Amino acid sequence: MKSPGLNSPVPDAFFLQPCLELAPQLLGKRLWRRQGKVELLAEIVEVEAYLGERDPASHAFRKTERSSVMFERGGACYVYLSYGMNYCMNVVTGKEGVGEAVLIRAAAPIGALDRFYKNRGLDRSKPARLLMNGPGKLTQALGIDLKFNRTRYGEGDLAIVEGERSYSKADIGRGRRIGISKATEWDYRFWVKGSPWLSRKET
């Protein structure tokens, strides 16, 4: 039996919650993306929370031109270029003026995989788990780039929509964020326990 509202956009109030409360709730939600005539879906399985001025690892630690989108009203999309090579996508959370966002690190592809392989430039002989098991791979698979920065989820060709289920605390793993050099001890990463689509093996 399917959940009511499957694949319908999440309500606006969802984005207004505090970042650390919202982040685990994002697990099981889906990214919806219309790319030309094709509609793409992927279920979020791994995220990281980035707070504002009290989080040295966050781009919003200082309010700059780049990070200003993180201070917008929850539901904004923050995309930035990482290492000059990959795009990373975030869900801005909280009320306007609060500089918080959730980085989407990994997702499970839903439906036909052809477009995902094509967007990734991956040969079909490669395992599907390589399609979205990292923040840069995820954006590439979905065709997300800087054009989406400062747009709002649910207003264009990109949305966060309801999935088939939400995960309880027992189903969610929690640990340190990956790839940062500051505040490395903070457990702000959340993932779906046992998912084969994570960016790395669970430890």
Next chain:
DNA sequence: CGACCGATTGACT
């Protein structure tokens, strides 16, 4: 304006 540095990835030992 020059220098440094990443919220990463893929190729390679």
Next chain:
DNA sequence: GTCAATCGGTCGG
């Protein structure tokens, strides 16, 4: 496990 690619953001001079 190691390491280079690559470039916009940020900051110091």
